[in-house]
Amino acid sequence: MAEAEATTPRARYRARVREEIKEHAWEQIATAGASALSLNAIAKEMGMSGPALYRYFANRDELITALIRDAYRGLADAFAARAEGGTDPAGLADTLRAWALESPHRYLLVYGTPVPGYEAPADTVRITSEMMSVLLEACAGAETPADSGSADVPSFDAYLAEHRSWAPSPEAPPSALRRALVFWTRLHGVLSLELAGHFTGMGFDPAVLYAAEARALTEGR
Amino acid sequence: MAEAEATTPRARYRARVREEIKEHAWEQIATAGASALSLNAIAKEMGMSGPALYRYFANRDELITALIRDAYRGLADAFAARAEGGTDPAGLADTLRAWALESPHRYLLVYGTPVPGYEAPADTVRITSEMMSVLLEACAGAETPADSGSADVPSFDAYLAEHRSWAPSPEAPPSALRRALVFWTRLHGVLSLELAGHFTGMGFDPAVLYAAEARALTEGR
DNA sequence: GAATGTGAGTTATAGCTTCTAGCGTAAGCG
DNA sequence: CGCTTACGCTAGAAGCTATAACTCACATTC
Numbered sequence: 078m079a080e081a082e083a084t085t086p087r088a089r090y091r092a093r094v095r096e097e098i099k100e101h102a103w104e105q106i107a108t109a110g111a112s113a114l115s116l117n118a119i120a121k122e123m124g125m126s127g128p129a130l131y132r133y134f135a136n137r138d139e140l141i142t143a144l145i146r147d148a149y150r151g152l153a154d155a156f157a158a159r160a161e162g163g164t165d166p167a168g169l170a171d172t173l174r175a176w177a178l179e180s181p182h183r184y185l186l187v188y189g190t191p192v193p194g195y196e197a198p199a200d201t202v203r204i205t206s207e208m209m210s211v212l213l214e215a216c217a218g219a220e221t222p223a224d225s226g227s228a229d230v231p232s233f234d235a236y237l238a239e240h241r242s243w244a245p246s247p248e249a250p251p252s253a254l255r256r257a258l259v260f261w262t263r264l265h266g267v268l269s270l271e272l273a274g275h276f277t278g279m280g281f282d283p284a285v286l287y288a289a290e291a292r293a294l295t296e297g298r
Numbered sequence: 299m300a301e302a303e304a305t306t307p308r309a310r311y312r313a314r315v316r317e318e319i320k321e322h323a324w325e326q327i328a329t330a331g332a333s334a335l336s337l338n339a340i341a342k343e344m345g346m347s348g349p350a351l352y353r354y355f356a357n358r359d360e361l362i363t364a365l366i367r368d369a370y371r372g373l374a375d376a377f378a379a380r381a382e383g384g385t386d387p388a389g390l391a392d393t394l395r396a397w398a399l400e401s402p403h404r405y406l407l408v409y410g411t412p413v414p415g416y417e418a419p420a421d422t423v424r425i426t427s428e429m430m431s432v433l434l435e436a437c438a439g440a441e442t443p444a445d446s447g448s449a450d451v452p453s454f455d456a457y458l459a460e461h462r463s464w465a466p467s468p469e470a471p472p473s474a475l476r477r478a479l480v481f482w483t484r485l486h487g488v489l490s491l492e493l494a495g496h497f498t499g500m501g502f503d504p505a506v507l508y509a510a511e512a513r514a515l516t517e518g519r
Numbered sequence: 520g521a522a523t524g525t526g527a528g529t530t531a532t533a534g535c536t537t538c539t540a541g542c543g544t545a546a547g548c549g
Numbered sequence: 550c551g552c553t554t555a556c557g558c559t560a561g562a563a564g565c566t567a568t569a570a571c572t573c574a575c576a577t578t579c
Contacts, residue, residue: 189411233510242501266487280463289454
């Protein structure tokens with residue numbers, strides 16, 4: 078998953094055990110959620126005693142932070158891979174949904190309720206910026222005619238033109254900034270509610286809603 | 299907050315203590331999140347010993363369930379109150395945001411990452427239906443000219459026309475169903491990311507983004 | 520090659536948590 | 550006024566995070 082290629086045997090062993098711990102952690106998260114993640118239980122599963130695990134992760138939060146970091150990294154890689162062969166928002170929307178459904182708990186760990194003690198490392202900010210760069214390129218490349226179809230769009234674009242410190246590329250037009258932002262918030266809105274089970278029993282397929290929202294984005298609405 | 303008016307003195311005392319427990323629970327949730335909620339700590343704060351609290355809530359999950367139920371109830375009441383004096387989506391959007399910001403953890407408790415084992419009581423389904431009713435009325439009352447501005451909208455409307463078992467009112471047009479759904483998902487998308495802190499340090503005001511999305515909804519985009 | 524240092528794993532322990540069992544008591548109910 | 554019900558208590562089991570102190574194997578260095 079991450080942090081491989083170590084030089085010395087000890088460092089390699091250490092990296093290997095860390096990966097194994099994280100694998101067990103993902104299993105626990107998938108079955109009982111992040112709040113029920115137990116270092117003790119992981120250690121027992123791996124055939125070693127509880128405190129031994131603290132050699133590899135200083136505390137619970139550090140393990141969770143590593144998991145979140147890996148998840149971010151994986152999503153960013155998926156985005157980059159998709160952008161490789163022609164980049165457009167609809168394709169990224171598919172990639173995002175596939176990544177989310179592949180492991181709902183992983184998605185919710187990254188974008189769901191934050192754990193109280195957790196502090197996002199500078200690393201994740203950089204990775205987010207990476208993804209935003211790909212997304213912005215896709216949004217800038219697919220300009221739409223309906224962009225100025227409503228009165229409020231120009232005013233928000235004007236606001237973003239003056240509040241774009243979060244945008245990696247300085248040449249992206251404000252409309253691309255706006256489209257990137259709403260790509261994020263709208264698709265997350267559908268995914269988040271779907272994965273949290275708020276659509277169950279409502280009698281419609283969330284995938285259809287997601288597709289409609291994704292289409293609306295690519296068509297500039 | 300809830301379940302008041304009891305007949306016998308004992309029942310009244312019991313209800314009173316339950317409310318007091320919930321108040322302390324909300325305080326804890328507001329400061330440290332739901333995962334850090336401790337029945338023991340609440341009991342101590344109330345001047346009684348830990349296990350005494352189990353007379354009022356069988357376990358932790360039952361307390362949390364009661365909190366979620368009350369939160370749902372509160373949001374539905376806020377929606378109903380807003381709809382009292384003229385109902386339109388923009389007003390409901392303001393109400394939703396105000397409710398969310400009033401207690402971010404409360405919002406995340408309802409709409410954030412669910413605990414895997416947790417099963418929502420039938421009660422919340424009914425309350426959701428209540429809110430949806432208000433929302434649908436607001437959406438139906440504010441039809442917009444731009445509704446058919448894009449090719450995908452009619453197709454999604456057609457889909458919803460055949461998958462509307464979740465809609466409380468049978469007379470609402472499919473376009474109102476669609477607008478109610480995206481009201482929910484889009485605004486939740488912004489709120490969820492904002493409350494989880496994903497916008498911090500990005501240099502723009504989430505309120506502006508939220509307002510833009512809310513305006514886009516009322517203008518049919 | 521021997522001495523030294525580093526790091527993994529152990530048990531013991533403190534302090535926290537949820538939750539059960541069993542007991543006394545005080546209050547409401549008939 | 551007596552009986553019952555439900556409240557609150559202490560004790561305790563089982564689990565968790567995390568620290569401390571110790572052993573032992575491996576790696577490095579002299």
